[in-house]
Amino acid sequence: MVNVLPLTLTGAVLTRRDKVLVGPVDLTLGARGITVVIGPNGSGKTSLLRMMHGLQRVTQGSVDWAVPDAQARRRQAYVFQQPIALRRSVLANLIYPLRLHGVPRPQAEAEGRAIAARFGLSGKLAQSAPSLSGGEMQSLALARALITRPDVLFADEPCAALDGQTTRRIEAHLTAAAGAGTRLIMATHDMGQARRLADQVIFLLHGRIHEMGDARPFFNGPATPEAAAFLRGDIVD
Numbered sequence: 001m002v003n004v005l006p007l008t009l010t011g012a013v014l015t016r017r018d019k020v021l022v023g024p025v026d027l028t029l030g031a032r033g034i035t036v037v038i039g040p041n042g043s044g045k046t047s048l049l050r051m052m053h054g055l056q057r058v059t060q061g062s063v064d065w066a067v068p069d070a071q072a073r074r075r076q077a078y079v080f081q082q083p084i085a086l087r088r089s090v091l092a093n094l095i096y097p098l099r100l101h102g103v104p105r106p107q108a109e110a111e112g113r114a115i116a117a118r119f120g121l122s123g124k125l126a127q128s129a130p131s132l133s134g135g136e137m138q139s140l141a142l143a144r145a146l147i148t149r150p151d152v153l154f155a156d157e158p159c160a161a162l163d164g165q166t167t168r169r170i171e172a173h174l175t176a177a178a179g180a181g182t183r184l185i186m187a188t189h190d191m192g193q194a195r196r197l198a199d200q201v202i203f204l205l206h207g208r209i210h211e212m213g214d215a216r217p218f219f220n221g222p223a224t225p226e227a228a229a230f231l232r233g234d235i236v237d
């Protein structure tokens, strides 16, 4: 199967009520690795992810995948900062994307049980998903996003409000997914997490890419004074 990547944004702008939230953005993301989007509050991290995924349509410019949009959409997943679940059992939530992809129920349930085991949810399969704890809910959201082995996973603050142990588990799943070939594009406020996970960094400021590059040189010596100040923990606005 052809990979949906690279993703190319060309002069992409997202506007709401005459206000530019993001852009213009020009970038190309290749097929492998973890790109972490960082920047101050309100700099546009969520909006950039939503725009790339097609949850919000660009008002100018373009967002192009290597395959037609309808095909690209089926090969992507998105994990929201506040995970959402169907008011059904954990197993029903897990198999939902597979059923949408036409996988027969017995096979979908087998895959659902297997991924639940990897994500520590085996004991919860019959439980109603909305009654899960925050950490379990985020694990479920991630497992459900990865069950179709998407080419691309967008994750918006996937560990916000989680304790250290759960964060470590979620990070391990994210790294494993990237190692298995899922391209990860995630936003985080947590600079420790950005340093642990990123192969590549996008530093946003006022809805524009202020700096973008390989993670190690970025963290060791950012090119712009704004990124340096942000990494020091100064207020950048």
Ligand SMILES: Nc1ncnc2c1ncn2[C@@H]1O[C@H](COP(=O)(O)OP(=O)(O)OP(=O)(O)O)[C@@H](O)[C@H]1O
Pocket (backbone or CB within 6 Å): 016, 021, 039, 040, 041, 042, 043, 044, 045, 046, 047, 048
């Ligand atoms: N639907 C909307 N309508 C109007 N303005 C919006 C909308 N969504 C976001 N914004 C504004 O766009 C800007 C970017 O918001 P966004 O949530 O993308 O930033 P962020 O970097 O993810 O912020 P945070 O770190 O606080 O989560 C903010 O000024 C926000 O108030």
